[in-house]
Amino acid sequence: MTAVADPPRSRRRAGTxxxxxxxxxxxxxxxxxxxxxPIVSAVRLAFYQRNDGVDPETGLLExxxxxxxxxxxADMVTGATxxxxxxxxxxxxxFTVVGVAVEVxxxxxxxxxxxxxxxxxxxxxxxxxxxxxxxTAIAGLLWNWVFQADGVANDxxxxxxxxxxxxxxxxxxxxxxxxxxxxxxxxxxxxxxxxQVIPQEVYEAARLDGASPWRQFSxxxxxxxxxxxxxxxxxxxxxxxxxxxxxxxxVGPGKDATDTVTVLAFEExxxxxxxxxxxxxxxxLFLYVAVVAFVFVRLLGADVVGARVGRNR
Amino acid sequence: xxxxxxxxxxxxxxxxIVAYCLAPFxxxxxSSLRRTSDIFDSGPIPSPLSFESYTAAFDDRxxxxxxxxxxxxxxxxxxxxxxxxATFAAYALARLTFRFKNxxxxxxxxxxxxxxxxxxxxxxxxxxxxxxxxTYQAMIxxxxxxxxPLAVWNLTAFFRQMPGELEEAAQIDGCTPAQAxxxxxxxxxxxxxxxxxxxxxxxxxxxxxxxxxxxxxxxLKTAPVITSQFTGTTQFDSPFGTxxxxxxxxxxxxxxxxxxxxxxxxxxxxxxxxK
Numbered sequence: 015m016t017a018v019a020d021p022p023r024s025r026r027r028a029g030t031x032x033x034x035x036x037x038x039x040x041x042x043x044x045x046x047x048x049x050x051x052p053i054v055s056a057v058r059l060a061f062y063q064r065n066d067g068v069d070p071e072t073g074l075l076e077x078x079x080x081x082x083x084x085x086x087x088a089d090m091v092t093g094a095t096x097x098x099x100x101x102x103x104x105x106x107x108x109f110t111v112v113g114v115a116v117e118v119x120x121x122x123x124x125x126x127x128x129x130x131x132x133x134x135x136x137x138x139x140x141x142x143x144x145x146x147x148x149x150t151a152i153a154g155l156l157w158n159w160v161f162q163a164d165g166v167a168n169d170x171x172x173x174x175x176x177x178x179x180x181x182x183x184x185x186x187x188x189x190x191x192x193x194x195x196x197x198x199x200x201x202x203x204x205x206x207x208x209x210q211v212i213p214q215e216v217y218e219a220a221r222l223d224g225a226s227p228w229r230q231f232s233x234x235x236x237x238x239x240x241x242x243x244x245x246x247x248x249x250x251x252x253x254x255x256x257x258x259x260x261x262x263x264x265v266g267p268g269k270d271a272t273d274t275v276t277v278l279a280f281e282e283x284x285x286x287x288x289x290x291x292x293x294x295x296x297x298x299l300f301l302y303v304a305v306v307a308f309v310f311v312r313l314l315g316a317d318v319v320g321a322r323v324g325r326n327r
Numbered sequence: 328x329x330x331x332x333x334x335x336x337x338x339x340x341x342x343x344i345v346a347y348c349l350a351p352f353x354x355x356x357x358s359s360l361r362r363t364s365d366i367f368d369s370g371p372i373p374s375p376l377s378f379e380s381y382t383a384a385f386d387d388r389x390x391x392x393x394x395x396x397x398x399x400x401x402x403x404x405x406x407x408x409x410x411x412x413a414t415f416a417a418y419a420l421a422r423l424t425f426r427f428k429n430x431x432x433x434x435x436x437x438x439x440x441x442x443x444x445x446x447x448x449x450x451x452x453x454x455x456x457x458x459x460x461x462t463y464q465a466m467i468x469x470x471x472x473x474x475x476p477l478a479v480w481n482l483t484a485f486f487r488q489m490p491g492e493l494e495e496a497a498q499i500d501g502c503t504p505a506q507a508x509x510x511x512x513x514x515x516x517x518x519x520x521x522x523x524x525x526x527x528x529x530x531x532x533x534x535x536x537x538x539x540x541x542x543x544x545x546x547l548k549t550a551p552v553i554t555s556q557f558t559g560t561t562q563f564d565s566p567f568g569t570x571x572x573x574x575x576x577x578x579x580x581x582x583x584x585x586x587x588x589x590x591x592x593x594x595x596x597x598x599x600x601x602k
Contacts, residue, residue, distance in 0.1 A: 033504045034425040041416035041435065041475060048446065048472025049438045055449035127340035134341045140589045141348040147581040148352065149533035151551040152574040156355045159567050166354060169369040199348050200596075207597035256442035259535045263555050276444045276536075283448045284540045296445040307440050 053300065059293035060086055079290070086294035098278060099295065105186070105261075106274045106299075110254040113193050118247060120194065121201025126231075128202065129209045142199040150196065154263030157192040161264075179264065185271045189260050196260075197253075201246050208242030209235065248310045255303050275299045352578070359572040366568045380568035384557075384576065390545050391573055394553035398577075400463055401538070401549055402531035405470045409478045409527050412471075414520060417482030418508055422494065432483070439476035446472070447540055454541055465541040466534075466549070473537075474530050478523050481595055485519025486512070522595035525588055529581055550577045 062079040063086065090099050128138055148156070160167050161178035168175040178188045212235065220230045258280065261272040267281050275295055282292035361368060362377040384391050419425070420432050450469055459465040489512070497507035513520075538549040548556075554573040557566050585592060 030423050030504055031425050033508075034419040034423045034428075037415040037419035037423075038431060041412045041479060042431070044412055044472055044475060045435065045438050048450070048469055049441060052446040052449040052453075053441065055453070056445050059449060059452065124344050127337060127344060131337040131341045134338070134345075136589070138341055138344055139593055140586055141345045143585040143589055143592060144352055144582060145348050147529055147585045148578050149535065149551045149581075151533075151535040151555050152577055153351075155555060155570050155574055156351055159358060159571060160351065160354060162567070164367050166369050195347070195351060199344070202344075203593060204597055207593075252440050252442075256444065258444070263535075276442065279444045279448065280536065280540070283451060289448055289452050292448050296442070296448050299442045300445040303440060303442050307437075 056293045056296050056300070059289050060297045061290075063290040064288065082290065086291050087298075089291065090294050090298065095291075098273070099275075101270055102273045102275045102278045105272060106255060106257065106276075108186070109189065109193070109257055109274065110251055113190050113254050114247060114250050116190065116194050117198040117201055117250060118243070120198040121246075122205055122243070124199060124202030125205035125209055126235075128206050139203075142203055145196045146200045146203075148196065150259035151263045153192060153196050154260045157188060157195075157260075158264045161188045179266075181265070181269045181271050183271060185265045185269060189257075189264055189272050192260055192264055193254070193257070197250060201250065204242055204246045205239055208239035212238045244310070244314055248307065251306060251310075252303055255306065256299065275302075352582075355571045355574050355578075359568060359575045361568060363568050380572035381576075383566070383569045384572040389553065389557060389569075389573075390548070391550070391553055391576075393546055394548050394550040395576070397463075397547060398532055398550040401466045401470065401534075402528050404463070404467045405474060405531040406524055406528045408467070408471045409474050409531075410520060410524055413475060413478035413482050413523065414513075414516075417479050417486055418512065420479070421483045421486035422489075422512070423504070435476050435479050438472075443473065443536055447537060451540055459541070461542050461544045461547055463547070466538050469537050469541075470531050470534055473534070474527050477530065478527050481523045481526065482516075482519060485516060485523070485595075489515060518591065519595075522588070522591045525584055525592060526595055529584065532581065 061081060061083060063082045065078055065080055090096065124142070128135070128142075131138070145153070158179055159165060162168075163175050163177055167178065176184050178184050216234055216238070217230060220234050225233065256276050257274050258276040261267075261269075261274055261277055262280075265272040267273065267277050267285075276299065279292045279295035279299070282288045282295065357371065357373050358366065359380050360373040360376055360378070362375065362379050363383075383389075416435070420428060446469065454460050454465050493511050493515070494502075494504070494507045497511045498504075502510060533551065534549075535551050535555075538552050539555075542548055542552070545553075550573070554570060554577060557570050557573065
């Protein structure tokens with residue numbers, strides 16, 4: 015880690031420590047204000063509800079918040095809207111599992127193709143960045159247009175027109191397709207970077223030992239790109255768990271098939287102004303994401319810090 | 328398999344990838360160049376060519392031009408602030424030795440994993456209290472917080488690639504650590520800072536949920552938000568052509584950046600960031 019030479023340590027220390035503190039603190043202050051404070055505040059809000067009734071004694075409209083204990087969380091899983099929440103949780107999870115799996119397979123395929131092509135690399139690199147650069151909200155509108163009842167997707171497909179953007183399983187597929195389009199090339203790019211650092215001699219040795227192409231892929235390539243892939247997969251999973259833009263602009267909110275937990279929380283907070291229940295959804299999502307990240311780092315050994323900043327050493 | 332087919336295979340693969348990546352974007356472009364009356368045509372080339380949708384997108388009623396300006400203000404201010412903070416932090420994390428260094432780095436990385444909605448709701452509540460709803464800063468400040476971790480990693484990776492003797496040499500020449508940073512490191516790090524600036528700008532330009540939540544006055548909305556809320560001349564008329572034209576315009580600055588700096592962007596993304 016610390017390959018940076020530290021010559022006369024004693025002389026350097028005093029100045030360095032203070033300099034480091036001065037340099038890092040603005041970032042920590044910003045993250046404290048925009049990330050740490052809101053998280054704490056969300057946890058607090060999740061135990062409150064806005065007063066919206068009329069005070070029985072004074073007859074005045076009540077304002078402000080009141081403490082409701084775990085009511086918001088209890089309502090989330092057993093109340094009148096529990097169905098919507100559990101459904102959104104199901105969508106969030108299936109989008110993540112299916113979407114990321116498809117994206118990883120396609121991304122690895124793309125990386126292998128790019129790795130073996132010697133011409134046209136610049137063209138491929140430029141075009142692979144296009145889906146990444148298109149704003150997700152705009153990508154949602156684009157796919158909404160492609161998936162219109164008399165749009166180009168139905169023109170290309172045989173059989174009767176499918177109402178992709180209304181609701182139902184087809185809307186779920188539409189979101190998966192759009193998400194795959196936008197992110198599989200990006201996984202390809204990252205895996206390609208991982209492939210390029212594998213020394214050619216490893217493959218030569220495998221060939222001398224008589225390994226088939228498939229065997230070379232499964233016993234050499236895959237284990238060696240595993241660290242890169244694991245981090246890419248982790249960050250894609252975390253991204254998909256908080257998915258909002260695509261279902262919101264491609265299908266629209268309030269749809270059983272595509273509402274995610276984030277869409278639900280957004281609707282509660284922004285459209286209905288119910289910050290308490292919305293915070294309960296948000297806190298739940300936060301915990302869900304934390305558990306998934308923990309499992310990845312601890313059980314699968316995703317070396318996030320090392321892969322991100324140490325790979326090029 | 329014949330040898331000819333075998334040698335053509337990689338090129339077929341390349342062609343498939345290029346088509347996969349560009350076809351939907353091409354469709355957006357083609358649709359935006361059709362007349363409203365033949366918007367449902369499915370030919371690969373618009374005929375006749377028409378800029379009707381672009382004129383409609385820039386119609387005063389839509390406020391699209393203003394929203395582009397808003398997007399530039401928000402993404403530009405975010406980029407400047409993020410670079411300022413991230414350059415300092417990344418330098419310290421990559422090249423100085425101090426206590427809790429790895430803990431600080433892990434903490435910064437952890438913040439990027441938080442789901443945006445968990446931060447957005449309390450901020451919304453806070454912004455209503457301090458009258459920040461419908462202001463630029465309500466979009467810029469959360470945006471800075473969201474993009475900052477990404478920029479810190481990118482720059483940390485760049486700073487680490489530079490030879491370790493740089494500060495030593497500067498110190499021998501009598502520089503303090505702060506002077507070494509300013510006079511020796513920063514000038515050499517310019518390409519890394521530039522790449523991070525592009526990636527930060529693209530991330531900030533594409534931000535949607537914050538801008539959608541903290542602003543409801545038309546004249547402050549950003550381009551992606553305005554585009555997603557276009558309405559037709561009548562209630563039942565979905566303005567697809569107009570939306571595609573606006574989508575092309577919102578995306579074009581990014582596509583130009585990508586074409587110009589593809590090598591650097593790829594290097595930056597694979598060295599430091601995954602988003």
